[in-house]
Amino acid sequence: MRPFSLLALLLGAAVVLLPFFWMVSLSLKPADEIFTARVDLLPSRLAWENYATAFTEVPLARFLVNGVIVCGGILVFQIMFAVPCAYALAQRRFPGRTALFGLVLAGLLVPFHVTAIPIFLGLAELRLLNTYFALIVPFVASVFGIFLFRQFFAAMPTELFEAARVDGLSETAIVWRIAFPLAWPAATAFAVFSVTAHWNDLFWPLIATSDPALATPPRGIVYFRDAEAGDDVGPLMAASVVVTTPLIAGFLFAQRRVTQGIATGGLKA
Amino acid sequence: MIELDGVTRRFGATPVLHGISLAVPEGSFTSILGPSGCGKSTTLRIMAGLDRPSAGRVRLNGVDVTEATASERNVAMVFQSYALYPHLTVAENIALPLAMRQLSRLERLAGVGRLVPGAGAKRAAIGARVREVAAMLGLEDLLARKPAALSGGQKQRVAVGRALVRDPSIFLLDEPLSNLDARLRVQMRAELAALQARTGRAFVYVTHDQAEAMAMSDHVLVMMSGRIAQAGAPRDLYARPATREVATFVGAHPINLLHVTLGASGTTALLPGLRVTGAANARVTLGVRPEHLAPAATGVAARLERVEYLGAESVVHVRLDNGTPLRALAPGDWAPPAPGGALTLAVAPERVHLFDAETGARLPAAAERVAA
Numbered sequence: 001m002r003p004f005s006l007l008a009l010l011l012g013a014a015v016v017l018l019p020f021f022w023m024v025s026l027s028l029k030p031a032d033e034i035f036t037a038r039v040d041l042l043p044s045r046l047a048w049e050n051y052a053t054a055f056t057e058v059p060l061a062r063f064l065v066n067g068v069i070v071c072g073g074i075l076v077f078q079i080m081f082a083v084p085c086a087y088a089l090a091q092r093r094f095p096g097r098t099a100l101f102g103l104v105l106a107g108l109l110v111p112f113h114v115t116a117i118p119i120f121l122g123l124a125e126l127r128l129l130n131t132y133f134a135l136i137v138p139f140v141a142s143v144f145g146i147f148l149f150r151q152f153f154a155a156m157p158t159e160l161f162e163a164a165r166v167d168g169l170s171e172t173a174i175v176w177r178i179a180f181p182l183a184w185p186a187a188t189a190f191a192v193f194s195v196t197a198h199w200n201d202l203f204w205p206l207i208a209t210s211d212p213a214l215a216t217p218p219r220g221i222v223y224f225r226d227a228e229a230g231d232d233v234g235p236l237m238a239a240s241v242v243v244t245t246p247l248i249a250g251f252l253f254a255q256r257r258v259t260q261g262i263a264t265g266g267l268k269a
Numbered sequence: 270m271i272e273l274d275g276v277t278r279r280f281g282a283t284p285v286l287h288g289i290s291l292a293v294p295e296g297s298f299t300s301i302l303g304p305s306g307c308g309k310s311t312t313l314r315i316m317a318g319l320d321r322p323s324a325g326r327v328r329l330n331g332v333d334v335t336e337a338t339a340s341e342r343n344v345a346m347v348f349q350s351y352a353l354y355p356h357l358t359v360a361e362n363i364a365l366p367l368a369m370r371q372l373s374r375l376e377r378l379a380g381v382g383r384l385v386p387g388a389g390a391k392r393a394a395i396g397a398r399v400r401e402v403a404a405m406l407g408l409e410d411l412l413a414r415k416p417a418a419l420s421g422g423q424k425q426r427v428a429v430g431r432a433l434v435r436d437p438s439i440f441l442l443d444e445p446l447s448n449l450d451a452r453l454r455v456q457m458r459a460e461l462a463a464l465q466a467r468t469g470r471a472f473v474y475v476t477h478d479q480a481e482a483m484a485m486s487d488h489v490l491v492m493m494s495g496r497i498a499q500a501g502a503p504r505d506l507y508a509r510p511a512t513r514e515v516a517t518f519v520g521a522h523p524i525n526l527l528h529v530t531l532g533a534s535g536t537t538a539l540l541p542g543l544r545v546t547g548a549a550n551a552r553v554t555l556g557v558r559p560e561h562l563a564p565a566a567t568g569v570a571a572r573l574e575r576v577e578y579l580g581a582e583s584v585v586h587v588r589l590d591n592g593t594p595l596r597a598l599a600p601g602d603w604a605p606p607a608p609g610g611a612l613t614l615a616v617a618p619e620r621v622h623l624f625d626a627e628t629g630a631r632l633p634a635a636a637e638r639v640a641a
Binding site for chain 2: 164165170181
């Protein structure tokens with residue numbers, strides 16, 4: 001049984017990894033090798049100039065910095081709002097709590113594209129398009145974050161929070177000094193989801209910004225597509241590699257925490 | 270001291286506490302004893318400010334604190350699960366209540382706090398106090414550990430230390446020993462009593478274990494289904510239980526209860542040699558503790574069923590001629606007859622408790638010895 005499942009997993013991994021491999025391979029191929037009739041998996045020589053072009057032809061470094069600013073801003077605000085909300089939903093008793101949690105769950109069902117146009121119009125009226133604000137603010141309240149943290153906090157023993165109240169902690173202090181530090185696995189899992197989604201997001205930056213100085217990495221890669229001069233595939237792939245690498249590195253780094261955060265969803269006593 | 274005045278608590282429509290009034294005086298070790306579900310933990314939570322009474326008032330040192338939150342009252346609480354903060358070391362766990370009360374918001378901020386004038390001195394004072402408490406509880410070597418690396422007894426000590434580190438007006442303990450093994454429980458019992466004597470503060474100790482309540486406290490409140498069934502010193506509860514339920518709950522060995530109808534002269538055929546004056550023809554419940562019913566040369570005739578040998582003493586299970594089962598206590602060196610053999614049990618009449626057969630309330634009448 002074991003060799004079979006291993007084989008199946010390897011095949012699956014190969015299918016998933018092939019585009020990545022192809023991307024890396026293309027990013028290192030000289031221009032004349034890219035458009036050939038044959039399929040060569042490996043480049044005949046390593047064309048590092050594609051990477052140089054990627055960084056010089058467009059301000060790729062600027063795009064990466066923008067990506068960090070936007071994803072970081074979104075994540076900080078998401079956690080700032082989701083953690084206290086989740087704590088209140090899990091560990092405080094107030095009228096309408098269940099109904100409110102029901103609304104949070106309902107919010108999970110609404111795709112962003114449904115609200116994108118009203119948000120766009122609102123930002124346009126406020127003359128806030130083409131700002132970092134426009135890239136960050138539509139995502140600061142994450143129902144998924146509230147849901148994930150709530151499940152985590154609900155599994156924590158109530159006595160822990162009661163002890164904190166007796167010890168003189170305010171509810172805000174309990175959230176940030178007790179609940180949040182114990183929710184690290186959930187926070188890591190959420191951070192990976194959030195950063196991946198917003199780092200890769202092309203839809204909203206394409207709508208909300210037109211200023212190249214504000215372009216996030218995927219928005220920036222689009223600048224390599226030039227209808228008149230033709231697509232510059234080598235540097236485009238090089239830029240894609242550069243844009244994807246931080247995500248893969250980040251995920252590998254957080255991998256164990258992520259599975260922990262999703263699998264346990266609670267606190268081991 | 271803490272006082273409850275007519276405190277009622279309802280969860281939805283279900284009343285859990287029925288107008289409880291009590292006072293825990295300064296320096297007293299008071300136990301709230303009762304079976305599970307009697308409302309003893311709810312009473313403690315109302316004292317702590319973790320729960321609000323549906324009606325009635327709570328006063329702490331004469332000040333009405335009914336609406337005050339737990340953090341506004343200066344009370345300390347030890348929880349059954351210890352509720353230590355898993356992400357903080359032992360030292361940080363003990364220091365947290367002090368830091369929250371003595372340092373300002375700015376001074377508590379990591380990094381920034383050290384730059385505020387005076388914060389360093391305050392931190393040093395907190396550190397000194399933590400070490401002092403740790404030394405008192407024998408935790409000096411564990412200060413850098415996380416709770417996950419502690420044994421049950423050590424966690425218990427840290428929880429006590431966290432309560433002890435500031436000077437609260439009252440200590441509330443919610444079954445703090447129930448997760449420990451039997452030997453450790455007896456040891457911690459003595460340590461907690463010594464600690465209470467040392468601090469001189471009032472302790473309110475919730476337990477379902479009558480041995481803990483009797484051994485540690487100077488005052489015991491027995492709670493039964495949301496009411497205080499009896500309040501008094503451990504000796505009073507044992508010697509003069511106010512109701513049949515209290516008599517059943519208090520005492521290491523379960524009391525024998527005999528439902529009888531007394532004759533015209535106040536006697537019963539079940540326990541010859543006994544007469545109750547002033548209760549002729551009444552239906553009563555006689556309560557006889559096993560330790561007051563011992564094998565003797567003369568007395569009540571019975572047949573031996575089983576002997577539980579416990580070392581210092583033996584629990585003797587017998588059956589009276591009419592089939593009523595009884596438990597008696599014999600010294601450990603007592604030589605029992607063969608099972609089914611006849612024996613006689615002596616009863617001390619002044620040790621027999623009388624309860625109303627209907628209400629279970631204690632009757633004022635007393636039993637006396639008559640010539641059989």
